[in-house]
Amino acid sequence: MVSLDDLKKIWLMTSLEDHLLEKIQPLTQLRLFGEKALLFEEGQEADTLYMLLTGKVLLELKASDTIMISLEAVKPGDPFGWSAIVPGSLYTANATCSEPCELITISGTELRKIMDEDHLFGYRIMEGILKILQSRLFTRTDQFLKTFKQLPDMAKLFPGK
Secondary structure (H helix, E strand, O other): OOOOOHHHOOOOOOOOHHHHHHHHHHOOOOOOOOOOOEEEEOOOOOOEEEEEEEOEEEEEEEEOOEEEEEEEEOOOOOOEHHHHOOOOOOOEEEEEEOOEEEEEEHHHHHHHHHHHOHHHHHHHHHHHHHHHHHHHHHHHHHHHHHHHHHHHHHHHOOOOO
């Protein structure tokens, strides 16, 4: 079981009062992983929500047999693998530790049960997940537009930018 102080280090949990954190605390596990440990793969059943305490995790997509595209470097305090909260979901990327990591894990199924029982708790968790999605959408849109503008035929459409 993970301490309340460690749970409060995860920004998804910072808006939760102690009585709400105490509901999920018994379901959490502190897990240690070494450098290059594969946490999950794209297409694998999403069953666990991860929250990084220490270290760094890379989220990547395999574009081909020889090319991996880096989507994000997860920093301490960040949750990832949020697809586990959505029933029947698959992970959409690979997650690999780029250095030794301490992670808090929680079963998506067990977390959903608590979210169903306590709607305030569920609302706050989903609000945090929406912030993750919003941030990623803005980042990906910005990346797409920068790449798009670099194409020779498109550069003519964006003079001076």
